[in-house]
Amino acid sequence: MRFTADRVSGTLFLALGLALYFLIIPNYVESVTDGNISPDMMPNSLSLILALCGALLVFKPTLHSTQTMRSFAITAAYVFILTAGIYAMSLFGFVYVGPAVALAIMLMIGERRPIWLVAGVVAMPALIWFLVVQVLGRALP
Amino acid sequence: MVDLSIILAGFSDAFSLTNLLFVLFGVVLGQFVGAVPGIGPIMAMAIAIPFTFALSPIVAISFLVGVNKGGLVGGAVPAILMNTPGTPDAAATALDGYPLAKQGKPLKATKMALFSSITGDTFSDIVLITVSAPLAVLALKMGPIEIAALMIFTFSVLAGLMGSSLIKGLIAAVLGLLVACIGSDPENFTPRLIFGYWDLFDGLPLPSVAIGVLAISEILHRMSESFGRVRPAIEFVESDDPDQDRVTWAEYWGCRFTMLRGAVIGTILGALPGIGSTAAAFMSYAFAKASSKDPSSFGKGNLHGIAASESANSAVMGANLIPLLTLGIPGSVGAALIVSAFMIHGMQPGPLLFENQGRLVYGLFGAMLMANFLNLWVGQIGLRLWVKVVSAPESIIFSSALLLCFVGVAMATSGLFGVAIMLIFAVLGYLLSSFGYSLVIFIIAFFLGPRFEKSIAQSLALTNGDLTQAYQSPVAVALLILSVVSFFWFLKRNAAVEKEQNS
Amino acid sequence: MPIKSKLLALAATAMIAMISPSLAADWKPDGPLKIQIGFGAGGSTDTMGRVLANEMEKQTGWTIVVENKPGAGGVAMFTGISQMPANGKTIGMGVSIPVMVQLVQRGDQLPFDLDSFDYLGTVAKAELALVASKDAPFDDLEGMVAYAKEKSTMPVAIMAPPQILMMKQTMKTTDAKFDLVTADGGAEVMKLILGGQVLAGFGSGEQLPYLESGDMKVIASANQSRLSYAPDAKTFIESGVNAYVEPVFFLAARKGTDPAAVAAIAAAIDAAVQSPAVAKIVKNATNGSPLNMGTDGTRKMMFDGLDNAKILFAQ
Structure with missing residues (x-):
């Protein structure tokens, strides 16, 4: 390059x-x-x-070179998930889409341990829901 | 002027047990919420205000002061531990904080940030309490022409952050300024480049752009690197050296001039409404780097880098209260939120505040000092906790950070629209940094752009369209000369560093 | 506390009964009621809106969520409201003048007009004043015009499009020349006057402490009538310039909302506007008293205001 x-x-x-x-x-x-x-x-x-x-x-270009094409492709995949997530949130709301996005990302990173998956997919969105909706009285996207 | 008895009464109001508890609660809330990726210190204040409706004025304002100051400390945490700053000013802290954390010294890096933040904050608080009135008068003399010159000076200091290619630095700056053009033009209020989206009329939402470019783009980089392999988000390096996890007195004392310079820069810029902590943090950082004996060690975990940035951006907040209390002019979004809290509790900031509400003002000062001590104490515990949290696997840290950024940006802007903008800028930021353009320069230019254009327009109106009349303002002339000098001086320093690295 | 809130609820119910005897008595929002504020966090609209919402929540027991939707002085927010289903779940709070100015100047680009909304009520009226430093060598608009002619031009600080139009009208009528310095809100106008960079500028409340301290004086009222706190200062109209603005903080919902919902929400707003907490915040933000024109009054105010704006601001 x-x-x-x-x-x-x-x-x-x-x-x-x-x-x-x-x-x-x-x-x-x-x-x-x-x-x-x-x-x-x-x-x-x-x-x-x-x-x-x-x-x-x-x-007068410099010697700069970018990361590999593979790395760009992986990023594109993540961006696709996030874009789809935003679109889905506009239809179904954070409560349903948030955990799905978290699951997709964790699986892509390579997480397979059930305990961490449960923490990221169930516990974390639940905590966000509790804090935003119950404690702060604001609406989730 | 103000009676000693009023000052004492104010301080004794502040140092009551109820107040202490509320300040403590505020500091804890601020440090915690301010550190959550995607939420940040300003959001922490906005969230806290409705809770103060039912409180008495002194307690309410003390509580908000606690949240505000806690947020300043908290804001540095994601910048250092994950390289995902939530605000542009914290991006300066990430430059050296994150490399140090990656070397296995996350506690040292965050503690340095805590200590220098509190040092800068206390400095500007003392300036506020003792000499706010004369300083406010000086700030008033800085008219649009002087402010425009000051902006030019700030841009010239950016040269100190340009790195190897001047052209690429310039492109990053121009791109930031172009993006800042989106929204109404500063003179005639016509919609500009909004493509029919009226939500953009007031400009792109700052949280969307800042979090997208600075935080999400970094997460995208890291996720693409760690694809298929799960690692902890930050690695501890086991060592027998106890100094690894703390800041020694010698290290702190060694940064005293850096912190003092940062605090002075922050206090001066904070007293001028509208410039803000971003310019202060980067100006302080650029000066610390340029005046260092070893400039090439900056960006690789130099404690001076953290000290410079944190002392300056924290000093801004205290100094922001100078024009706010004496003139009723809020210098930043955070300050505007404090004004709104004042209004709710029947205080009218302005020339008569000290006379009419002296007791409350000194109560506020007391609360500020109290909050600084509590910040130090809570920070010592809180930072350990955060470092523990971030040593969880990257998978959960990144997915949770992304969800939090979604929710935080949706709350801070106009819902999912703001989130979509965040993602667009995340991709832009990712591509820019992949192709070797400085995100930091981009974001500062974006942040300062509208203010710069506005002060140019104002100067033109004041000089009847003839900017050469600026020579009548000695301050503007001095700043412009300083800009030219510093621009070339920074370029020379950069070239010297470059040469040293190549040889 | 429970007794008090019961009493308030009773009062609110009585209000509803008075306004629309047959409807509304049983309506309550299905889920939280969202109030969108057309300005960012920390301004006077935001602050008033939040206090109002808090008061409504206390009095009615409904869950009320406040959101900021800044953009073009409320136009972005009302654009959003005009595209939402009319289910009585979301209402907007904004200021009348910025909406009217955009409707007059680029109504063809906007997806709504004044008929797109059901009007719910108003909270307060903002008093807009032209003020000057105490050292300024003039005391009224005629004097200022004469001074500008003598000096060939004079800088004036403004902060929003209607004020540009008012000053243009002044220039057209009097042939004096003013350089308009656009500031970022009333606070910056005050800074420019205090710093001596400009002699005069517009303020919508930010000038009050300086009037009290004697650092500034009122030159003219930019409203239709004279200012409550400076009854001696003439209006622009009285000074021979046929222009005025009358900014009103108002609330509206999407057209076609269930009349029972409109009545119930309007009644809740009316009860809250009469509370001491709202009176206090209105006093602090505008120096005036709370003012609710009611559903019909608000609608009339908007339509009359737009007609006036068309005459004043169409060029």
């Missing part, structure tokens, strides 16, 4: 900066007639600096 990590991220930031400047900011920032600093001044100048820095990085 020598030299390439910075080139990849530099290209991305170059593209992001240009996209912001030409597409996103003109469409999602209102213009005003008066005032001292227009709403798009700050984002516009920042997006140009971002694009410039991205370009510079492509030409």
Whole structure:
């Protein structure tokens, strides 16, 4: 991965900066007639600096290398579980989804000992429920 | 001014047994709740306020002071033990705290944080109690132009944290500032880059971004490393050396200048509303690193790093009360919560507070001092407990931390929407750090961005659109010169460290 | 204590009976009643909302959960409420003016209008004042305008969009020029005035201790009528500038909520607003007295206010 990590991220930031400047900011920032600093001044100048820095990085990358692809894939799997968890929580609520998310994560990390699984999947969510709903009188997501 | 008898009456109100118990309860609650990943010190206060409705004013405020101060200590715990700071200011503590904990010295690291936090806190409390009135007048003279210059100075100090690549440091900062642009613009209140989500109108919720970028992204890294293998979240290294688990007097005393500098920086920035503990913690850290004889040892478990950050961010809270009590201006979210508690109990912070409610104010001061002692004492026990908790297997620690962050962020923001933003920023933070961009710079830029843009807009309005008029303010000129000098000085120091490491 | 709460419950029931004799007497929320506050923790709306909720809970025995939903001065929260089922489980508390300003300026981008809600009542009215440092060489709006003309321009600190519009109206009417310094809330306006960076600015209560201590003086009332605590200061309208804002703290639920639920919740709010605890917090936050316009009064206030805002703020 020598030299390439910075080139990849530099290209991305170059593209992001240009996209912001030409597409996103003109469409999602209102213009005003008066005032001292227009709403798009700050984002516009920042997006140009971002694009410039991205370009510079492509030409002058450092020796930085990222972790392996396998590690990225594993993280993607965890992120998928968490995303699905948030979506499911919006449908069924924390009380049902929280333990399921905890179970999935613990199994993925490799936990197989029943006592720890029970502690993480049953005891911990129950404790959170007790503290938030019973003690604090607030609602769980 | 204020009668001695009123001062004495105030202190004697504070030192009653009921009050002592409530401060103790507050400190325990603050340390505990503040340390839970995803909840943090501000949330601890917000949770505690409704419980004070039924209490008498002095007890209620003492209790909240306890929660607040306990929270300051508690906030450092997840940063040090798990590298998952819940607030941006605790991220500075994690820089050296976590490496030290990983070397098998979690107790030493957390205790150093406790001692320097209380040192900084006590320093700023004493400043508050003795010279708050003149300091408040000075703070008032810092107008938008001076504040803008101070922000520029803060950004220049970031150069001290840039690491090897200036370009990548700059990208991290620009990205943080760009993300901070989301929300209403600071002058005309037009919605900016909110894509139809009105929840974003006031900006991205700080807890979502901070916890996502700093805590969850770290948990993602660690989970991907430990996939399929269960280890304890933190390893104890067995050793016969008793000094491993404690901070010796020599170590504490060796950090005295670092802590003093941190406390002074924290007190000054805390007295200026709106700058906040994040800038203080990192400024103190950058100065400690740059002035050290061995800067390359920073980031690898140097006690000075912990001392610098904790003394500064704790000093901010006491100093925040300077503009709050004398002028009625809250300097931070935590301070705004204290004002709300004051209002509930019929106190009106401002110029007449000392005259009208002197007894209550001195009661508050008494409670603050009492809370500092209790914090020290409770901390000694509490930290052992936390270190034990964190030595449980990673599987349960990470899954529980994630659930707690979900619940905590949902409570602190607008429900699951805030949680979704947290996850987005967790992924962003994960990718940024994988590709070698500094998350710390990103988060400071994000945090300071809106204030910076606002003070620029204000300065433009005040100078009729001509910023060159800033030369009329000696303070602004001095700060700007200082910014240029420190920027290049930090860059030179960085280059020197780099060279030393390569050879 | 039990006797007291029983008495209060009785009083609340009597209230309900008075307001709507046939409905509501038996309605109570199925599960906790959620009050969403359109501002962040620690402000005056939040503080008043929490005290109100606490009082309602004590009087009715319902479980009440308070949540903060900040964003655009309540617009984010009301956007959420307008998308929820009308089941009487969630109500919102916000301030009238910011909602009206967004409805006037970008109503097409919002998923709701004033007809999307059933109005439950109000808690208080905020008094908005233009104040100046005691050393300012003017005492009323005309004087300030003259001073600005003499100096060619003058900085004024503002903290929200309606105040920008009021100052623009002033500039249009008088031809004076003001530089508007946008501050982050009333406390920062006070800081700018005390620090001498600006001479005048708007305050919605934060100025009160300084008026008492003599560090500041009232220049004009930005409300429709004069201020309760400074009856000598003229309003903008009296000074020849046809503009005013009248911010009211109000509560509303999704349109189509069961009328029995609306009546019961409105009655609970009314009883709580009359309690000493709410009076105390309203006094501390706004220097005024609690004010409940009732369901119909609140609805009328919102619709009339929007019509007025359309005239004032449409450019």
